[in-house]
Amino acid sequence: MVNEALRRVPNSDGDANIDKVNQIRDSLAVMGDNNTAFSLPQPHLHRTKLCDMKDVELDPDYVNQREQLKEVVASIIRPKIVQGKFLNGKEFVLFFEQILDALNQGEIPSTGSLVEVFNKGILERCLKLYTEQMANIVLPMQGESLQKAHGEQRDAAMEVFGEQHFGRRHARKSVDQLEAEIEQVYKDIRLANEYQSSKLCEAMYTRCEDKMDELQALRLPSMAKFNAGFLQCNQSFERECVGPSNSYYQQRMMKMLGKSKSLFIKEYNQRLLKWLVVFSLVMVVLGRFVIKFFLVELGAWILFVFLETYKRMFWSDESLYFNPVWNSFLATWETLVYNPILDLDRWAIPICVVAAIVVVNWRCYKRMRHGPRWSLPVYRNHKDRSN
Structure with a gap:
């Protein structure tokens, strides 16, 4: 009867529902391969009065x-032997109490523990999927x-x-375990995300800090170039x-940039004034001794x-640097030093060399064109004079 059921x-x-039922049948077949079933018909229609009825009042088929x-049970049962000794009634009750304690403590597999073992594989697959x-x-x-x-x-x-697990009441422990393990994995992912974020933001912060230090040391000070680097960073x-x-790094960044x-x-x-x-003194020297051009x-x-x-x-300094004349000069300076065509701070040295x-x-070329100049007078000899 068990195999047939x-x-x-x-x-x-x-049909998905039939597949679920077949899956339950397979699971029960694994756990119930050594069970015996016996079917009894309903004794009487008044089931609430069965205890007060005699056998003559019950359904003959049921009787x-x-x-x-009774015969089947008598053929199956055997005297209980523990450690080679037959148990009497009191000893069996004591032994049965020990079994109940072991069941309550989970030392003996029960229906719930068997369900948990069956669901363990499903739990591991779901955790792996996540x-x-x-x-x-x-x-x-x-x-x-x-x-x-x-x-x-x-x-x-x-x-x-939820689609693959077996049982309802006993599977709740497996559900809680799956949720706990998913939360643990998620906690590790959050820590990894925080580490990667901190590492990336620290690298960006260091790069911007180096960029600001580089802009502080411009050979030709330019507010336009500083603002462009500031905005880009x-x-x-x-x-x-x-x-x-x-x-966190946004606050540090704003503080550092400020x-x-x-x-x-x-x-x-x-710096610009100095x-x-x-520059004016250098041009004086160049105009006097190198170029030798009076206008320079x-x-x-x-x-x-x-x-x-x-x-x-x-x-x-405030009245000096905020004067309209100085501001006009700064506008001209910024246009010459840093513009879309030329970055004079980068090309100043190559331009000077050229x-x-x-x-x-x-x-x-000018000296070769006008010929050599003698620094000492040239005299002719007496023979040349007489001729």
Whole structure:
């Protein structure tokens, strides 16, 4: 009877419900391969009064089959022997109490424990499915996106477990275990996401910090170039620094950029003024001894005198650097030094080298064109005079 009840039902139409029932039959067949079943008909229609009825009032078929069941049970049972000793009634009760305690403590497999063993393989497959799907996520990513992906993959894994697990009441422990293991895997993924985010944002922060230090040391100070580098660094940081560490490094980034810009603005006017004074003196020397062109020397002297006089016309740096004349000069300077066509800070040295080569060649060509000049007078001898 057991084998007949657990026999698989054909499912040519592919009905999902029949597949589930067949799966349950297969599971019960594995656990119930040594069981015996016996069917009894209903004794009487009034089932609530069965205890008060006599055998003559019950269904004759029930009475006959009940007697057959007694014979079957009597043929199956054997005297209980424990450690080679037959147990009497009291000893059997004591032994039975020990068995109950062992069952309650989980030392003896029960229906619930067998269900958990059966569901263990399904649990491992569902956990593997969740882990593989989460491994395809590219880290780092925003915490909200990671939480959303975790929720989707967790629901998918729980849905697969719900379709394949066996039992309801006893499977609850397996469900709780699966949820706990998924949360543990998700915790590890969150830690990995935080690490990758921190690593990436730290690299971006260091790169921007180096960029700001580089802009602080410009040979030709240019506010336009500093602002362009400042904006580029800020945009690249916002674009590439993602994940849970973004907010922390965003605050550090803003603080560092603010300090760098304040320091650059503070030294910008002073450096520019000093650089122009040095440039005017250099042009005086070049105009006098190298180029030997009066207008170059004159223009350099005029620039030098103007700068020295201009500094002494104001009582404070604020009145000096915020003067409309100085601002007009700064606008011209920024246009020449940094523009879409030429970055003079990068090409200043090559341009100076080329200019020096051109000047030297020009002077050599000019000297060769006018011929050599003798530094000492040339005298003719007396014979040449007499002739």
